[in-house]
Amino acid sequence: MSDVIELPMSVTVSGRRWNLFTYDYTTPDGTFSGYLYAISAEHAAALLSEMKETAELKGQMVGVIE
Numbered sequence: 001m002s003d004v005i006e007l008p009m010s011v012t013v014s015g016r017r018w019n020l021f022t023y024d025y026t027t028p029d030g031t032f033s034g035y036l037y038a039i040s041a042e043h044a045a046a047l048l049s050e051m052k053e054t055a056e057l058k059g060q061m062v063g064v065i066e
Contacts, residue, residue, distance in 0.1 A: 001063035007035060023048055 010019045018037040021044040025032055036051075038044035 002066055003063055005061075005064055011037060 007020055010017050012018070016039060018039055021036055021038055021041070023034050023036065023044075025034065036044060036047055038047050
């Protein structure tokens, strides 16, 4: 099991290219970053807005199975 996550800069889903976008968020502990895939900057903004409304914590990631 690996403790390193590698993300491709883009992926193709159903013939459509999804690019990797970053976002920042701030908590009392500091400013942190996350990543999401979207087809455009506008799409990424819409997905981030949806995430703000619907995101749920599912647990700690402990490794990557290769």
